Protein backbone atom coordinates (compact mmCIF):
# COMPACT_ATOMS: atom_id res chain seq x y z
CA UNK A 1 0.00 0.00 0.00
CA UNK A 2 1.71 3.17 -1.19
CA UNK A 3 0.35 6.54 -0.05
CA UNK A 4 1.99 8.45 -2.88
CA UNK A 5 4.28 7.34 -5.67
CA UNK A 6 5.28 8.09 -9.22
CA UNK A 7 4.39 5.89 -12.16
CA UNK A 8 7.69 6.35 -13.96
CA UNK A 9 6.48 4.93 -17.27
CA UNK A 10 3.82 7.59 -17.79
CA UNK A 11 5.11 10.28 -15.39
CA UNK A 12 1.93 10.33 -13.35
CA UNK A 13 1.53 10.76 -9.60
CA UNK A 14 -0.36 7.88 -8.05
CA UNK A 15 -2.08 8.43 -4.71
CA UNK A 16 -4.25 6.30 -2.49
CA UNK A 17 -7.42 8.38 -2.14
CA UNK A 18 -7.66 8.87 1.63
CA UNK A 19 -11.13 10.39 1.42
CA UNK A 20 -12.41 6.95 0.37
CA UNK A 21 -10.85 5.11 3.32
CA UNK A 22 -11.60 2.92 5.14
CA UNK A 23 -14.38 1.79 2.79
CA UNK A 24 -12.50 1.66 -0.51
CA UNK A 25 -8.87 1.49 -1.54
CA UNK A 26 -8.99 3.66 -4.64
CA UNK A 27 -5.91 4.89 -6.47
CA UNK A 28 -5.97 8.21 -8.33
CA UNK A 29 -3.69 9.25 -11.18
CA UNK A 30 -2.67 12.91 -11.20
CA UNK A 31 -1.14 14.60 -14.21
CA UNK A 32 -2.17 18.27 -14.21
CA UNK A 33 -1.48 21.04 -11.69
CA UNK A 34 -5.24 21.19 -11.02
CA UNK A 35 -5.33 17.43 -10.27
CA UNK A 36 -2.51 17.78 -7.77
CA UNK A 37 -3.87 20.96 -6.16
CA UNK A 38 -7.33 19.46 -5.80
CA UNK A 39 -5.98 16.19 -4.33
CA UNK A 40 -4.02 18.10 -1.68
CA UNK A 41 -6.76 20.63 -0.90
CA UNK A 42 -9.44 17.95 -0.52
CA UNK A 43 -7.13 15.76 1.61
CA UNK A 44 -7.11 12.91 -0.88
CA UNK A 45 -3.43 12.96 -0.02
CA UNK A 46 -2.73 14.44 3.40
CA UNK A 47 -0.28 14.46 6.29
CA UNK A 48 2.64 16.89 6.21
CA UNK A 49 5.37 14.68 4.68
CA UNK A 50 2.95 13.02 2.21
CA UNK A 51 1.83 16.43 0.97
CA UNK A 52 5.46 17.39 0.38
CA UNK A 53 6.13 14.18 -1.56
CA UNK A 54 2.94 14.61 -3.61
CA UNK A 55 3.94 18.17 -4.46
CA UNK A 56 7.46 17.10 -5.49
CA UNK A 57 6.23 14.29 -7.74
CA UNK A 58 3.35 16.53 -8.81
CA UNK A 59 5.53 19.33 -10.10
CA UNK A 60 7.78 16.80 -11.81
CA UNK A 61 4.79 15.17 -13.56
CA UNK A 62 3.20 18.50 -14.53
CA UNK A 63 6.38 19.97 -15.97
CA UNK A 64 6.66 17.05 -18.40
CA UNK A 65 3.88 18.67 -20.39
CA UNK A 66 5.92 21.83 -20.93
CA UNK A 67 7.58 21.29 -24.31
CA UNK A 68 10.23 23.91 -24.72
CA UNK A 69 13.96 24.00 -25.18
CA UNK A 70 14.21 27.51 -23.75
CA UNK A 71 15.48 27.65 -20.16
CA UNK A 72 13.77 30.99 -19.29
CA UNK A 73 10.41 29.69 -20.57
CA UNK A 74 10.87 26.44 -18.66
CA UNK A 75 11.76 28.30 -15.45
CA UNK A 76 8.76 30.59 -15.79
CA UNK A 77 6.37 27.67 -16.34
CA UNK A 78 7.93 25.79 -13.44
CA UNK A 79 7.48 28.74 -11.08
CA UNK A 80 3.87 29.22 -12.17
CA UNK A 81 3.06 25.62 -11.23
CA UNK A 82 5.08 25.88 -8.04
CA UNK A 83 3.31 29.03 -6.85
CA UNK A 84 -0.07 27.51 -7.65
CA UNK A 85 0.58 24.23 -5.81
CA UNK A 86 1.92 26.13 -2.80
CA UNK A 87 -1.54 27.65 -2.27
CA UNK A 88 -3.25 24.28 -1.80
CA UNK A 89 -2.67 24.12 1.99
CA UNK A 90 -0.88 26.69 4.17
CA UNK A 91 0.09 25.04 7.45
CA UNK A 92 2.38 22.08 6.73
CA UNK A 93 5.86 23.42 6.03
CA UNK A 94 6.74 20.27 4.07
CA UNK A 95 4.67 21.46 1.10
CA UNK A 96 6.62 24.65 0.46
CA UNK A 97 9.89 23.07 1.59
CA UNK A 98 9.55 20.31 -1.04
CA UNK A 99 8.56 22.79 -3.74
CA UNK A 100 11.48 25.08 -2.85
CA UNK A 101 13.83 22.11 -3.04
CA UNK A 102 12.53 21.22 -6.50
CA UNK A 103 12.85 24.84 -7.62
CA UNK A 104 16.46 24.91 -6.49
CA UNK A 105 17.21 22.11 -8.97
CA UNK A 106 15.92 24.25 -11.83
CA UNK A 107 17.47 27.50 -10.64
CA UNK A 108 20.91 26.05 -10.04
CA UNK A 109 21.21 24.28 -13.42
CA UNK A 110 20.66 26.93 -16.12
CA UNK A 111 23.53 25.51 -18.17
CA UNK A 112 21.83 22.13 -18.56
CA UNK A 113 19.35 21.28 -21.30
CA UNK A 114 15.66 20.76 -20.42
CA UNK A 115 15.64 16.92 -20.59
CA UNK A 116 18.61 16.88 -18.23
CA UNK A 117 16.84 19.23 -15.80
CA UNK A 118 13.72 17.06 -15.94
CA UNK A 119 15.85 14.04 -15.10
CA UNK A 120 17.37 15.89 -12.13
CA UNK A 121 13.88 16.87 -10.94
CA UNK A 122 12.83 13.25 -10.89
CA UNK A 123 15.90 12.30 -8.89
CA UNK A 124 15.18 15.10 -6.42
CA UNK A 125 11.57 14.00 -5.93
CA UNK A 126 12.73 10.40 -5.41
CA UNK A 127 15.26 11.69 -2.88
CA UNK A 128 12.57 13.61 -0.97
CA UNK A 129 10.52 10.43 -0.70
CA UNK A 130 13.46 8.19 0.18
CA UNK A 131 14.83 10.59 2.80
CA UNK A 132 11.40 10.73 4.42
CA UNK A 133 11.21 6.93 4.57
CA UNK A 134 14.65 6.72 6.20
CA UNK A 135 13.73 9.52 8.64
CA UNK A 136 10.48 7.82 9.63
CA UNK A 137 12.23 4.55 10.41
CA UNK A 138 14.73 6.37 12.62
CA UNK A 139 11.96 8.35 14.33
CA UNK A 140 10.38 4.98 15.11
CA UNK A 141 13.58 3.74 16.73
CA UNK A 142 14.14 6.95 18.69
CA UNK A 143 10.51 7.03 19.82
CA UNK A 144 10.51 3.39 20.89
CA UNK A 145 13.46 4.02 23.18
CA UNK A 146 11.11 6.10 25.39
CA UNK A 147 8.37 3.48 25.59
CA UNK A 148 7.89 0.27 27.55
CA UNK A 149 6.04 -2.96 26.82
CA UNK A 150 2.33 -2.93 27.48
CA UNK A 151 2.00 0.87 27.61
CA UNK A 152 -1.28 2.60 26.79
CA UNK A 153 -0.65 5.18 24.08
CA UNK A 154 -3.01 7.89 22.91
CA UNK A 155 -2.67 9.45 19.48
CA UNK A 156 -4.55 12.24 17.68
CA UNK A 157 -5.30 12.56 13.96
CA UNK A 158 -3.28 10.30 11.66
CA UNK A 159 0.49 10.48 11.65
CA UNK A 160 1.01 6.98 10.33
CA UNK A 161 1.95 5.30 7.10
CA UNK A 162 -0.82 7.14 5.23
CA UNK A 163 0.56 10.54 6.19
CA UNK A 164 4.14 9.92 5.02
CA UNK A 165 6.19 7.71 2.71
CA UNK A 166 6.40 4.70 5.01
CA UNK A 167 5.83 3.84 8.70
CA UNK A 168 4.63 7.24 9.87
CA UNK A 169 5.96 9.57 12.50
CA UNK A 170 3.80 9.29 15.65
CA UNK A 171 2.81 5.75 14.68
CA UNK A 172 6.32 4.62 13.72
CA UNK A 173 7.31 3.56 17.28
CA UNK A 174 4.00 1.73 17.55
CA UNK A 175 4.69 -0.27 14.36
CA UNK A 176 8.24 -0.98 15.47
CA UNK A 177 7.04 -1.97 18.95
CA UNK A 178 4.45 -4.27 17.40
CA UNK A 179 7.18 -6.01 15.39
CA UNK A 180 9.13 -6.52 18.64
CA UNK A 181 6.14 -7.73 20.65
CA UNK A 182 5.68 -4.67 22.91
CA UNK A 183 1.91 -5.20 23.05
CA UNK A 184 0.93 -1.52 23.16
CA UNK A 185 -2.69 -0.59 23.77
CA UNK A 186 -3.44 2.36 21.52
CA UNK A 187 -6.28 4.87 21.84
CA UNK A 188 -7.09 6.73 18.64
CA UNK A 189 -8.95 10.04 18.95
CA UNK A 190 -11.57 10.15 16.21
CA UNK A 191 -10.35 13.69 15.31
CA UNK A 192 -13.32 15.85 14.42
CA UNK A 193 -14.28 17.14 11.94
CA UNK A 194 -12.51 15.14 9.22
CA UNK A 195 -12.15 11.95 11.26
CA UNK A 196 -8.56 11.15 10.36
CA UNK A 197 -8.32 9.14 13.59
CA UNK A 198 -11.49 7.11 13.08
CA UNK A 199 -11.07 6.56 9.36
CA UNK A 200 -7.32 6.39 8.88
CA UNK A 201 -5.49 5.60 12.13
CA UNK A 202 -8.02 2.86 12.94
CA UNK A 203 -7.74 1.51 9.39
CA UNK A 204 -3.98 1.30 9.29
CA UNK A 205 -3.36 0.12 12.87
CA UNK A 206 -6.08 -2.52 12.68
CA UNK A 207 -4.62 -3.74 9.41
CA UNK A 208 -1.23 -4.07 11.12
CA UNK A 209 -2.75 -6.09 13.97
CA UNK A 210 -2.21 -3.42 16.65
CA UNK A 211 -4.56 -3.38 19.68
CA UNK A 212 -6.32 -0.08 18.95
CA UNK A 213 -9.46 1.42 20.48
CA UNK A 214 -11.37 4.30 18.95
CA UNK A 215 -12.52 7.12 21.24
CA UNK A 216 -14.32 10.38 20.52
CA UNK A 217 -12.12 13.42 21.07
CA UNK A 218 -14.01 14.35 24.23
CA UNK A 219 -13.19 10.96 25.81
CA UNK A 220 -9.44 11.52 26.02
CA UNK A 221 -9.66 12.90 29.55
CA UNK A 222 -11.71 9.92 30.65
CA UNK A 223 -9.21 7.29 29.45
CA UNK A 224 -6.34 9.29 30.95
CA UNK A 225 -8.15 9.60 34.27
CA UNK A 226 -8.61 5.83 34.38
CA UNK A 227 -4.83 5.40 34.08
CA UNK A 228 -5.03 3.73 30.68
CA UNK A 229 -2.61 6.12 28.95
CA UNK A 230 1.11 6.27 29.75
CA UNK A 231 2.23 8.33 26.74
CA UNK A 232 0.76 10.58 24.06
CA UNK A 233 2.32 10.47 20.59
CA UNK A 234 1.35 13.02 17.95
CA UNK A 235 2.71 14.22 14.63
CA UNK A 236 3.33 17.79 13.54
CA UNK A 237 2.84 20.08 10.56
CA UNK A 238 5.26 22.84 11.53
CA UNK A 239 7.69 23.18 14.41
CA UNK A 240 8.69 26.72 15.35
CA UNK A 241 12.17 27.50 16.63
CA UNK A 242 10.96 27.89 20.23
CA UNK A 243 9.37 24.41 20.12
CA UNK A 244 5.75 25.47 19.59
CA UNK A 245 4.10 22.95 17.29
CA UNK A 246 1.21 23.19 14.84
CA UNK A 247 -0.70 19.95 14.40
CA UNK A 248 -4.26 18.82 13.78
CA UNK A 249 -6.94 20.78 15.57
CA UNK A 250 -7.45 19.33 19.03
CA UNK A 251 -3.80 18.50 19.64
CA UNK A 252 -3.30 21.38 22.06
CA UNK A 253 -6.27 20.22 24.15
CA UNK A 254 -4.76 16.73 24.39
CA UNK A 255 -1.45 18.29 25.47
CA UNK A 256 -3.18 20.26 28.23
CA UNK A 257 -4.89 17.09 29.46
CA UNK A 258 -1.62 15.14 29.38
CA UNK A 259 0.07 17.83 31.47
CA UNK A 260 -2.78 17.74 33.99
CA UNK A 261 -2.58 13.96 34.35
CA UNK A 262 1.25 13.89 34.33
CA UNK A 263 1.47 11.90 31.10
CA UNK A 264 4.45 12.49 28.78
CA UNK A 265 3.43 14.28 25.59
CA UNK A 266 5.71 13.51 22.66
CA UNK A 267 5.72 15.23 19.27
CA UNK A 268 7.26 13.16 16.49
CA UNK A 269 8.33 14.54 13.14
CA UNK A 270 11.12 14.64 10.60
CA UNK A 271 13.51 17.59 10.70
CA UNK A 272 11.92 18.71 7.41
CA UNK A 273 8.99 19.84 9.57
CA UNK A 274 11.10 22.34 11.52
CA UNK A 275 10.65 25.87 10.19
CA UNK A 276 13.73 27.85 11.14
CA UNK A 277 12.17 31.03 9.78
CA UNK A 278 9.33 30.74 12.26
CA UNK A 279 10.19 32.04 15.76
CA UNK A 280 7.08 30.78 17.56
CA UNK A 281 3.58 29.40 17.14
CA UNK A 282 2.02 32.84 16.68
CA UNK A 283 3.70 33.14 13.28
CA UNK A 284 2.19 29.91 11.93
CA UNK A 285 -0.65 30.35 9.41
CA UNK A 286 -3.58 28.20 10.45
CA UNK A 287 -5.72 26.84 7.66
CA UNK A 288 -9.45 27.43 7.98
CA UNK A 289 -11.74 25.09 6.12
CA UNK A 290 -15.33 25.01 4.95
CA UNK A 291 -18.21 25.11 7.44
CA UNK A 292 -19.82 22.06 5.80
CA UNK A 293 -17.06 19.86 7.20
CA UNK A 294 -18.49 20.59 10.65
CA UNK A 295 -22.21 20.84 9.91
CA UNK A 296 -22.94 18.05 7.44
CA UNK A 297 -19.99 16.12 6.11
CA UNK A 298 -20.11 12.44 7.28
CA UNK A 299 -23.71 12.81 8.50
CA UNK A 300 -26.61 11.29 6.57
CA UNK A 301 -28.43 14.54 7.14
CA UNK A 302 -27.25 17.92 8.27
CA UNK A 303 -26.68 18.22 12.04
CA UNK A 304 -26.63 22.00 12.52
CA UNK A 305 -29.24 24.57 11.57
CA UNK A 306 -28.70 26.01 8.12
CA UNK A 307 -26.71 29.25 8.16
CA UNK A 308 -25.02 28.27 11.43
CA UNK A 309 -21.99 30.41 12.06
CA UNK A 310 -19.03 28.01 12.09
CA UNK A 311 -15.36 28.31 12.98
CA UNK A 312 -13.37 25.47 11.45
CA UNK A 313 -9.61 25.80 11.98
CA UNK A 314 -7.82 22.74 10.70
CA UNK A 315 -4.83 22.98 13.05
CA UNK A 316 -3.89 24.42 16.39
CA UNK A 317 -0.64 25.34 18.07
CA UNK A 318 0.58 23.42 21.10
CA UNK A 319 2.76 25.51 23.35
CA UNK A 320 6.30 24.20 23.85
CA UNK A 321 5.62 24.37 27.60
CA UNK A 322 3.29 21.36 27.25
CA UNK A 323 5.67 19.19 25.22
CA UNK A 324 7.87 16.62 26.97
CA UNK A 325 10.12 15.99 23.96
CA UNK A 326 10.28 16.42 20.21
CA UNK A 327 11.42 13.21 18.55
CA UNK A 328 13.16 13.58 15.18
CA UNK A 329 15.28 11.25 13.06
CA UNK A 330 18.33 13.17 14.29
CA UNK A 331 17.59 12.64 17.95
CA UNK A 332 15.28 13.41 20.85
CA UNK A 333 15.09 17.07 21.78
CA UNK A 334 14.15 18.13 25.31
CA UNK A 335 13.42 21.64 26.62
CA UNK A 336 14.71 24.24 26.18
CA UNK A 337 13.79 23.31 22.61
CA UNK A 338 15.39 26.27 20.89
CA UNK A 339 18.87 25.05 21.84
CA UNK A 340 18.23 21.48 20.64
CA UNK A 341 16.51 22.59 17.44
CA UNK A 342 19.36 24.95 16.54
CA UNK A 343 21.94 22.27 17.31
CA UNK A 344 20.23 19.94 14.84
CA UNK A 345 20.32 22.69 12.21
CA UNK A 346 24.02 23.28 12.62
Ligand code: MRU
Nearest residue numbers: 046047048159163169235236248
Ligand atom coordinates in the same frame (compact mmCIF):
# COMPACT_ATOMS: atom_id res chain seq x y z
O1 MRU B 1 -5.26 17.86 7.78
P1 MRU B 1 -4.32 16.69 7.79
O2 MRU B 1 -5.01 15.38 7.85
O3 MRU B 1 -3.31 16.77 6.68
O4 MRU B 1 -3.51 16.86 9.15
C1 MRU B 1 -2.49 15.96 9.43
C2 MRU B 1 -1.86 16.14 10.75
O5 MRU B 1 -2.18 17.03 11.50
C3 MRU B 1 -0.73 15.21 11.08
O6 MRU B 1 -0.66 14.96 12.44
C4 MRU B 1 0.58 15.81 10.62
O7 MRU B 1 0.51 16.23 9.28
C5 MRU B 1 1.71 14.91 10.78
S1 MRU B 1 1.73 13.62 9.59
C6 MRU B 1 3.05 12.65 9.87
